[in-house]
Amino acid sequence: MISLSKHSIAALAFLLLALAGCAHYPLNEPLATYQPDQGYRFPAVASGKNTDSLFVCLAFSGGGTRAASLAYGVMEKLRATKIVWKGVEKSLLDEVDCISSVSGGSFTAAYYGLFGDRLFSDFRPDFLERDIQGELTAKALSPLNWLRLASPNFSRIDLAAEHYDEVLFGGKTFGDLPAGRPFILLNATNLANGDGFEFTQDQFDFLGSDISRYPVARAVAASSAFPVLLSPLSLKNYPSPPGYRVPKDIANAQEDFYDNRRRYQWARNRASYLTQADRPYVHLMDGGLADNIGLRAIENAYLRSSGFIRTRLNEGEIEKFLIIVVNARTQDQDALSRSESPPGLFTVAYKTATISLDNFSFETIEFMKELQKARKQTQTTLSVCQQKLDACPGQPPLPKLAKSIEPFVVEVNFEALADPVQRQYFLGLPTTFALPREDIHALIEVGQTLLDADPVYQAVVESLRLPAP
Numbered sequence: 001m002i003s004l005s006k007h008s009i010a011a012l013a014f015l016l017l018a019l020a021g022c023a024h025y026p027l028n029e030p031l032a033t034y035q036p037d038q039g040y041r042f043p044a045v046a047s048g049k050n051t052d053s054l055f056v057c058l059a060f061s062g063g064g065t066r067a068a069s070l071a072y073g074v075m076e077k078l079r080a081t082k083i084v085w086k087g088v089e090k091s092l093l094d095e096v097d098c099i100s101s102v103s104g105g106s107f108t109a110a111y112y113g114l115f116g117d118r119l120f121s122d123f124r125p126d127f128l129e130r131d132i133q134g135e136l137t138a139k140a141l142s143p144l145n146w147l148r149l150a151s152p153n154f155s156r157i158d159l160a161a162e163h164y165d166e167v168l169f170g171g172k173t174f175g176d177l178p179a180g181r182p183f184i185l186l187n188a189t190n191l192a193n194g195d196g197f198e199f200t201q202d203q204f205d206f207l208g209s210d211i212s213r214y215p216v217a218r219a220v221a222a223s224s225a226f227p228v229l230l231s232p233l234s235l236k237n238y239p240s241p242p243g244y245r246v247p248k249d250i251a252n253a254q255e256d257f258y259d260n261r262r263r264y265q266w267a268r269n270r271a272s273y274l275t276q277a278d279r280p281y282v283h284l285m286d287g288g289l290a291d292n293i294g295l296r297a298i299e300n301a302y303l304r305s306s307g308f309i310r311t312r313l314n315e316g317e318i319e320k321f322l323i324i325v326v327n328a329r330t331q332d333q334d335a336l337s338r339s340e341s342p343p344g345l346f347t348v349a350y351k352t353a354t355i356s357l358d359n360f361s362f363e364t365i366e367f368m369k370e371l372q373k374a375r376k377q378t379q380t381t382l383s384v385c386q387q388k389l390d391a392c393p394g395q396p397p398l399p400k401l402a403k404s405i406e407p408f409v410v411e412v413n414f415e416a417l418a419d420p421v422q423r424q425y426f427l428g429l430p431t432t433f434a435l436p437r438e439d440i441h442a443l444i445e446v447g448q449t450l451l452d453a454d455p456v457y458q459a460v461v462e463s464l465r466l467p468a469p
Contacts, residue, residue, distance in 0.1 A: 024151070024153040024154060025153060025154055025155075025157075025158040025161075025218075025233075025234065026215060026218065027235075027236050028204070028207065028209045028210075028211075028213075028214050028235050028236055029209060029210045029213045029214070030208055030209060030210065030238040030241075031204070031205070031208050031209050031210045031238070031241045032210070032241060033241055033242065033243065034205065034240075034241045034242065034243045034244040034245075036205075036245075038201075039201030039204075039210070039211065039212060040174045040175075040177060040200055040201045040211050040212060041200055041201045041202050042098070042183045042200075042301075042308035043308065044201075045179065045180065045181055045183050046179045046180045046181070047180070047181060048179075048180030048181055049090060049094045049095075049180070049181075050094065050095055050096070050097050050180075050181045050182075051085060051086060051095065052097075052312050052317040052318060053085070053086065053317065053318060053319045053320070054085050054086075054095045054319065054320045054322075054464075055095075055097050055309070055312065055318045055320065055321050055322070056092070056095045056096045056097055056322045056323075056324070057096070057097060057098045057099070057100065057298050057309075057322070057323050057324075058071075058074070058096060058098070058099045058100070058109075058182075058323075058324050058325075058326065059099075059100050059101070059293055059294040059295040059298055059323065059324070059325045059326065060099065060100070060101035060102070060104075060105025060106070060108060060109055060294050060326050061101075061102065061103070061104075061105050061288075061292055061293040061294060061325070061326060061327045061328050061329065062102045062103025062104050062105060062224070062286065062287065062288035062292050062293075062294075062328070062431075063103065063104045063105070063328035063329070063330065063431045064103070064104045064430070064431040064432050064433050064435075065104060065128060065132070065432065065433050065434065065435045065440065066104065066328050066429045066430070066431060066435065066439075066443055067103065067104030067105045067326075067328035067431070068104045068105060068107045068108045068127065068128060069128055069435070069439075069440045069443035069444055069447070070326055070328045070412065070443050070444075070446070070447040071101075071104075071105050071108040071109070071326045071328075071447070072108050072119070072123060072124070072128065072444055072447070073443060073444035073445065073446065073447025073448045073451075074324065074326050074412055074447045074448070074451050075093065075108065075112065075119065075120075076120065076444065076447075076448060077447065077448040077451050077452060078091065078092045078093035078096065078451075079091050079092075079093040079117075079120065081093075081461060083095070083461070083464035083465070084464060084465075085464060092461070092464070096181070096182045097181050097182055097183065098181070098182050098183040098184075098185060098298065098301075098308075099112070099113070099182050099183075099184050099185065100185040100187060100294040100295065100296075100297040100298050101184075101185065101186060101187065101223065101287075101294045102187045102188075102223055102224075102286070102287030102288045102291060102292060102293070102294045103223055103224040103226070103286050103287055103288045103292070104224060104328070104431070104433070105294060105326065105328070106186050106187075106219075106220045106223040106224055106287070107127055107164075107168070107220060107224070108123070109184050109185075109186065110169070110184060110186060110216050110219070110220050111123050111127070111168060111169075112182075112184075113177055113178075113182065113184035113216075114169065114172050114176065114177060114178075114216060116178070124440070126167060126168055127167065127168055128435075128440050129437055129440060130167065130434075131433075131434040132163075132167075132433040132434060133432050133433040133434040134434055135163060135167075136159070136160055136163055136433075139159055139163060140156060140159060145159060155231040156229075156230050156231045157221055157222070157225050157230045157231045157232065157233045158221075158233075160221045160225075160230055161215065161217045161218040161220075161221035161233070162217075164217040164220055164221055165215060165217035168217070169215070169216050169217040169220070171215065171217075172215070172216050172217075173212060173213055173214055173215055173216060174199070174201075174211045174212050174213075174214050174216060174219075175212035175213060176216075177216070183308075185198050185199070185200065185294075185297045185298075186198070186199040186216075186219045186220060186222075186223050186287075187199070187223055187287035187290070187291065187294055187296075187297055188219070188222040188223045188225070188233070188284040188285065188286070188287045189284060189285050189286060189287055189288075189289040189290040190269075190282060190283070190284060190290075191232055191283045191284065191285055192279070192282070192283065193269050193272065194289070194290060195266075195269040195270075195290060196287065196290040196291055196296050196297065197222075197282070197284055197287075197290075198297055199211065199214075199219040199222075199223075202247075205240075205244065206270060206271075206273035206274060207235060207236070207237045207238060207273055207282065208237070208238035208239050208240045208241055208244070208276070209235070209236070209237075209238055218233060221233060222284040222285070222287075223286065223287045224286060224287075225284070225285045225286050226285075226286045226288075227285055227286065227289070230285075232283040232284060232285050233283070233284045233285070234281055234282070234283050234284075235281065235282040235283075235284065236280065236281060236282075237273060237276050237279055237280050237281060237282055238276065239276050240274065240276075246271065246274070247306055248305075248306065249267075249304055249305040249306045250267045250270050250271060251267075252267075253266065253267030254267045254268060254271060263303075266300070291364065292329075293325055293327050293364060293365065294325075295323075295325055295364050295365060296364060298323060299364070309321075313405065318405050319405055319406065320405065320406045320408070320460070320463075321372075321405050321406070321407045321408065322407075322408045322410070322460055323408070323409045323410065324410045324411075324412065324451070324457070325365055325409070325410065325411045325412065325413075326412045326447065327365070327411055327412060327413045328414075329413065329414070329427070330427055330428070330429070330431060365409070365411055372407035372408070372409055406463075408456050408457075408459070408460050409456065410451070410454050410456045410457045410460075411454075412447060412450045412451050412454070413450070414426040414427050414446070414450075415427075416450055416453070416454070417446070417450070422446075426442075426443070426446060429443070
């Protein structure tokens, strides 16, 4: 047993008090000047190897290490899939333009955004195969952190962000993200209104804040901060910088209360940040609370008149549009139904928080599929009607879409597994940040298998297949 002198004890106490006194989470920095064409926003990200004509977006769901592993498996499959587009041979991963993620999926997305192909050599040992949950628990129980955690300006989420920085992100900020694609959309949830919060400069503009100096680890921590287990992450809402103008589509949508309530509500939530006197702080939690599959950010970019996907559609730059949703959802309803006793308080709280999200996620995916079907139907209808009008001399032509596109939506989902035993095995894996290596390996493999077996994905790959020698 180690004995300490009175002087040692006093020194230790002084050190702990000092640590508590200086414990404060890193504040987001104010934005000095408004520059709508600069900062971490899609138009400012160079295309690099990508072409807008083949536009690929990935959506990574929440679900702890299981979600991160499943997303990793899909990334490996895309890297191994060789295509030819516009006469250039490349991998399908080279054509990924954006990745939108929540919770566990944000670790995979952020790491690839920062480090590129290092994902395939370092991510498994540095994150997937580590007991991140156990490491966080050990840090929270360490006496060195007790007084820090007692500070009103430092909490469990800040400790988690520190750890993610140490083991994975190396102090990188959004300013360190490479200038090329894919554009990474890390999503959290604003607790005040339940709306999604995107870690982009477009979103930070509303806070009068500069995202380039904000740590990526803190964004990932907010995106994966499940209620109760972790505390909210806080941001300061600053006055708008000189020259700032509310985006035109948001200003216009605030007049749509009777015409388009969905667009009105979306615009109203965005504009609410501009009342800094009433809302000096923003408190964020797990992105899965607003959208557990990460698809809403892509949907908004597709529907908004100034969204980066809509803009390219209107300019006729997109020919093929592929969305891949990696959905690591769980299903434990059978376990509940087999017990005579009603579930306990924790189970009820968890199911209450997640059951509506599963239903909402399903509807979000189906809505995006319907949008793509509607686009194809509109293209077909306009073409048929124009052919009929061509037979009528003197008739003006119909309005045309900028370009007809081939839209595809693919969902990687354990429900697609034919084997009921295998399906139940993956659906029942826990959503913790600690899984046995054999489960991680199985998740990586099944992600590749599910993607490869999807008939829509097969059709896309076939259309991009390398020519026979």
